[in-house]
Amino acid sequence: MALIARTLLRPARFSRQLSTAATGRQTTTTGMTTTMMMVMRSSANVGMRMAQLPVLTTRRTIVAQKIESVRFFQSGQVEVPPANEYQYEDIKKLTQNPNPDKILIDVREPAELAAEGYIPSAINIPYNSSPTALSLPEDEFELKFGFSKPNKDKELIFYCLGGVRCNYSQELAGQFGYARRANYLGSWEDWVAREKAAAAEKVNK
Structure with a gap:
């Protein structure tokens, strides 16, 4: 019986491990997406500031x-x-x-x-x-x-x-x-x- 119980519990434990790994990948992907959005937003702000600079004509x-x-x-x-x-x-x-x-x-x-x-x-x-x-x-x-x-x-x-x-x-x-x-x-x-x-x-x- 104990052997049967351990066998039955393994799929559940394996499922939890897969879920945790998937969550980690999702968190990592979300973090990368957030970072990329911050970089793009920062670049856009720099571009706007550059466009607002006066043109110096000598x-x-x-x-x-x-x-x-x-x-x-x-x-x-x-x-x-x-x-x-x-x-x-x-x-x-x-x-x-x-x-x-x-x-x-x-x-x-x-x-x-x-x-x-x-x-x-x-x-x-x-x-x-x-x-x-x-x-x-x-x-x-x-x-x-x-x-x-x-x-x-x-x-x-x-x-x-x-x-x-x-x-x-x-x-x-x-x-x-x-x-x-x-x-x-x-x-x-x-x-x-x-x-x-x-x-x-x-x-x-």
């Missing part, structure tokens, strides 16, 4: 972007004639005797003009903030700048502060269909220096 980045835009328009899509070069004496004559076929364009920003001044008769089409201005339709251009868009049969003479932005501007103008272009490479710095020298010479006479 001046170097802006300059690099603009150089890339110039390279895009210089990619050989349009072949244009080279630009002429103007000196102080040429610009001085133009300010004294305006020529309707020549348009002097200051490509500095409006704040620069307000703070430093500009060459007489020049119009302002800023390069940094509006590099593709001359590609705009005429009505959009006039609405944006307050004056008519230059015709493509005019000669556009560009200047800036020291001769860098004006060169980029004339290259873009060529890509936009303006064949007659020129640079005043001395630009505003040269103009101011020469005007001061001319004024001092008059005083000394």
